[in-house]
Each structure stands twice: as structure tokens, then as C-alpha cells.
Amino acid sequence: DTGVSQNPRHKITKRGQNVTFRCDPISEHNRLYWYRQTLGQGPEFLTYFQNEAQLEKSRLLSDRFSAERPKGSFSTLEIQRTEQGDSAMYLCASSNGDSPLHFGNGTRLTVT
Amino acid sequence: QKEVEQNSGPLSVPEGAIASLNCTYSDRGSQSFFWYRQYSGKSPELIMSIYSNGDKEDGRFTAQLNKASQYVSLLIRDSQPSDSATYLCAVLYNFNKFYFGSGTKLNVKP
Numbered sequence: 001d002t003g004v005s006q007n008p009r010h011k012i013t014k015r016g017q018n019v020t021f022r023c024d025p026i027s028e029h030n031r032l033y034w035y036r037q038t039l040g041q042g043p044e045f046l047t048y049f050q051n052e053a054q055l056e057k058s059r060l061l062s063d064r065f066s067a068e069r070p071k072g073s074f075s076t077l078e079i080q081r082t083e084q085g086d087s088a089m090y091l092c093a094s095s096n097g098d099s100p101l102h103f104g105n106g107t108r109l110t111v112t
Numbered sequence: 113q114k115e116v117e118q119n120s121g122p123l124s125v126p127e128g129a130i131a132s133l134n135c136t137y138s139d140r141g142s143q144s145f146f147w148y149r150q151y152s153g154k155s156p157e158l159i160m161s162i163y164s165n166g167d168k169e170d171g172r173f174t175a176q177l178n179k180a181s182q183y184v185s186l187l188i189r190d191s192q193p194s195d196s197a198t199y200l201c202a203v204l205y206n207f208n209k210f211y212f213g214s215g216t217k218l219n220v221k222p
Contacts, residue, residue: 031208033210035212040120040214040215041214041215042116042118042200042212042213042214042215043156043200043212044212045209045210045211048208048209050208055208056208056209089155091155091156097207098143098144098204098207098208100144100146100158100161101146101158101202101210102158103155103156103157104155105154105155106154106155
């Protein structure tokens, strides 16, 4: 069990640029979740996959956000035309069935 | 939207005391309940899971669940300065959706 891996750890980008984050879940976990967390708040659900199928996407997520999980393995989260309000910690987590979530170290995004 | 409510704190306790953290949730259909600890700038790490009414103990931690009253609590005995962190309550709904509270910040004073 090597844990959930996220890359990069930090990303600084200018407003209007596109960014992509990667998450490698625990290998035997079939579910993968993306959350966003801002200072003083709990993780906010963005989307989740069961194997390669994206089963739910938060209504709070604008069309600038897209996520994929090809072949049910790693996942990517892309944000197009970044805005300053996108600055946050992006957390990936995986689980098996209804077992607890195991989080990666997160990607901290700063949009200048 | 499923609500998970926590007092944001900070909760300050002296070293060696018992820290009591509380959480309420809105949906009676919630099945599983979790406590996570989050240090500043780090990601959440799982401390406890609880699935049925009553108490569950693991070392210095005890989780308590009361589904009728829709609350979950976490007790930390013999609190240590290293326990100072934000504690997140999480609730699983519909076997696939995890909702989080905003967390309670705990300060343990030496």
C-alpha cells in the first residue's frame, strides 16, 4: 500500500492559464474522489469515479473543470481559464466500496 | 445538500485533559461516520470510523454515535500538544458520497 499520490504538490499559475493535476489512487481501490478545500473550510466534493465511470459531478463545478480516469487507474483534473477564486487545495482520495477515504497530500493551487 | 455541522473552535484544553469534539448531521439516511485529523497545510488523515450506535475506542480516542439524535462525537483522552490540529467530521451518505464538516480546531496547551 503506497498510498494516494498527487502531483504536483504546488502550482502557481497566472489567471487565464490552464492547469492539470494528477492523482494515482491506492491500486486496489475502485473509487476515486476529487475535493477542493479553502482555508477554514472542510473538503468540498467536486466529483467521483467508480472505476473509469464518472458517476457524479458537483453542481458547484463550472464547465471550466473537467476530470478523467482513463482505464480506471490514475485520474486527472483540469481547470481551464483559471480564475483567482480557483486558488485552493485540491485533494484526491480513494476508497474501496464504502470504506473510509484515504487522501493524497493534495495540490495547492495559487492563481495570480 | 447534506449538512454536517461542527463548532469551528478553537477548543483549548490543557495537556493531559480530555478534549470533546462534537458533530451533528442532517440526513437520517447516513450510514457511516468518520473522524479525520488535519494539521495545518496537510491533508486529512483518518483517525476513527464508526458505523453503529454506541462507543468505539482506539487507544486514546473514543468515537460515540447516536443516530436517533444525529450526532457523532470524538473524545481524546490525555491530550498531547501533538494533538493540536483541526478535526473533521465526515458522513457517508447513499454508500458513495462523503460530506465533511468545516472542522473544529483543537489547541492543546503544554
